[in-house]
Amino acid sequence: MAYAAYQLQSTDIRDRFIATARASFASDTAQARFVAQYVSGGSPADLVEGYMSREHGTTWCLFDLLPGSPPPMKAGAHYLVAGPAARGGPPPVDVPASLVDAALAAGGPAVNTTEPGAPYAIFAGATTPYVVLVEFHSLRGLQDELTKLRRNLELIALVVAALGVAGAIVAAKRIQRPVQAVGNAARQLGEGRLDTRVPVRGRDEVAELARSFNSMAQQVGDSIAELHAKDRQQRRFVADVAHDLRTPVAAMVAAVDGLDHAATRERSTRLLGAQARRLARLVEDLLEMSRFDAGAVHLETEPVDLADLWADASELVGADIGLRSTGDVTVNGDPRRLHTIARNLLTNALTHGAPPVTVDLDGSRPEEVTVRVADHGPGVPDDLLRLVFDRFVRGDRARTATQGSGLGLAIAQENARLHGGLLVAANASGAVFTLTLPRAGQGSATVV
Template sequence: MKPRRLGTRRRRPLGLRARIAVVVAVVCAAGTTVMALMVYRFQADSSTERFTLAADVGFASDLQQARARVHQHPGGNRLETVTHFVREREGMHWALYEFAVEGKRPVPVGGVYSDSVADGQAVVRSKSLVVPAWLVDRARTGATASTEFPDRHGNPVYLVAGLVEPDLVLVEEYSMRRLHDDLSALRHTLAVVAVVVTVLSAGAALQAAHFAQRPVRAAARAARRFGTGELYVRLPVRGGDELAELAREFNDMAERLGTVIAQLHAKDRQQQRFIADAAHDLRTPVATMVASVDSLDDPATRAVSASLLGEQTRRLARLVEDLLEISRFDAGTAQLRPDRCELPELVEDVVSLVAPDSDVTVRVTGDTTVVADPRRLHTVLSNLITNALVHGAPPVTVEVGGTDPNTVVLRVADHGPGVPDDLLPAVFDRFVRGDAARTDGGTGLGLAIAVENVTVHGGRIEVTRAGGAVFTVTLPRTPPGHTGTAKD
């Protein structure tokens, strides 16, 4: 056996309720997070777009008015004119760059192209602003340019640059701090909402899992009770969902298993009774035979002992033969050898063998030809006629009816007292005999063997009382699985 490491514990698997809660919580958390990101992305893009659009519109208006002021003073200093106009815009950070050519490179008046860089790019520094050099250069071409850029303190700002006059560039700065603060507050709110929704979904999942577990636990309890022998346990079926289907399947399974177990118990009881009855019936002739053998030495009782010995030997032989026949049926090895049979001839043969001197009447109607095993039908008729003569009273009537195109009916009736009411339900059971049969040498297996022989032909046998006992055998014209017909 492999030694277990000290300090390690086997992780206990999660139960159904915890699994459902975890799955629902994870799914809700993932869904809420994705939804929050989508909402934030949409809101951020929309707010930024509105902000930049307003800034662009405002800068375009300022640029247009600045140009108008310069045109109103054609002979004045354009830098001072535009500076005076822009200063009237309160709360605005701005810068003006007027370029003059010195050597081969234009430089801004009041600002220089710095050798330092900001965010990896060259900038133009003035007294109030830090502007990317490319933004100013693009504005000098006559195009309006804009970008987001950090100011001197590292705060994000939106810069817009445009050309007022040739070599005169106006740059305005719009603070984005409030926009970023609003987006930060939105992120915080969405995060709180996501956490709250996840927690609430986990609680709802636990509650839902509890209700989902109830029918499962009920099924488990029912299965345990069923396993302890309570075969009547069933689950209530409510609705038409999967749990209702589970309950129906459990009930069907329990019904089938209960039937099989009940049959096994009945079979077991039948086998126990069979063994006990067989032992009892074997003990009597064996004891008689032993006593008879012991008496053979005495000349005075030798004839009687020999007679008893012969009688009990024949009785024992019949009992052994019947037990072997029953065992073949129980083992499923009984073979059916069907052949074309004329039932009236078979009945006459049986009567001549078992009741040659008895009052037995045979009546025949219709077509009485069948395909069956003659030996087994001979055994059935022998048992029924013998039973009628021993336990009933003459006259005995044997009717063979063939008016139905699919079946043939054999009816054996006597004029005795009939089968007692308490014996009717068990008359075809093994070793069941009336009181009169205790001393007649019968084995108590005749009717049980008759039932098995009729059943193997696909027929049925019944008993009723109508002025005596009436045994009715209904046989199909052709036994199951046989391709031939009675008229072949």
């Protein structure tokens, strides 16, 4: 930019100087021509010399090329200004012969030349058919001005470049620091420090990078935490399965041993049948949970009247249930899985609660149906309330032998989720389980 500015300025300054010098020379030439033509008292060359002698501050010379007069000395392509031709003082340089010849041939109009590197601009013009006036306008002031301009522009360019480099370094450091912070955080995250975060400052691309990294770190942390939770759940699941399978298997082994004795054969047969049925229920529940985990659960939906479904479930569990229904309690769902929810909730209320057990169906809202199952037992212990839907969670903390597998509520919750519903537990004069089902359901699909 400095070079381009210098070129533009130098050209403009040079053009202005040449134009000013040309105008001054044209004025001198016109006056000299007037004096040579209309003033008497000497030869045209003498008259022009007398006029130019009064012009102070101008360097000039005359060439009198009148036929018969001694011609000016010539060396190569230049006239040597000496002797009679050097009127007005010796010129600073020799005059190009082509310039003088061109002025003489033109018969008056001014001609100028500025040779490369010359310290003067030379103008020549004919004042009479044989007398040529030559003026020398020094370029020293112009060169000094251009040199000063060049130095100023060089200084400005140097300062701007230094400021640009300094600004670039500052900007690079401002960008480098957060990028290094993201790199260090990435290494820490790779080393297992899942709580690593990058501070976010501003709204530029680096800040967006920091926000993206923090979002990624949060997702990675959540995923790993979920995997750890799944791993702990699977370990507990295996341990609980082993525990629950060991009890009926041990009882069945003891019952089989008792079949060899007539006195205990009848009792052993009954025990063997009970434990076989218990083992079958446990295996069926385990298969159901494995289907949930594998995402291979199929929903075959159709309109289901929940009042009829809960009435059938109460007859199946063999208990007298207080059933109340309000509004339209029809939903679109899988009747077998909805029946499983109803049966498991009623069995849980009868096993761990106390009568009377009531079921309230509320279909007053257009988008969903709510089922409230309440008993009048001791309720769910506070420390188990948030874990009641986990697998193998029972009210008997010592895990004494019971008829249940500890999977009923977990299966009920998974079935509710498949239908897009919600199952929650609370205490209010006993345990209260509230099931909310959307009327539209999830449709006939495989939930993965």
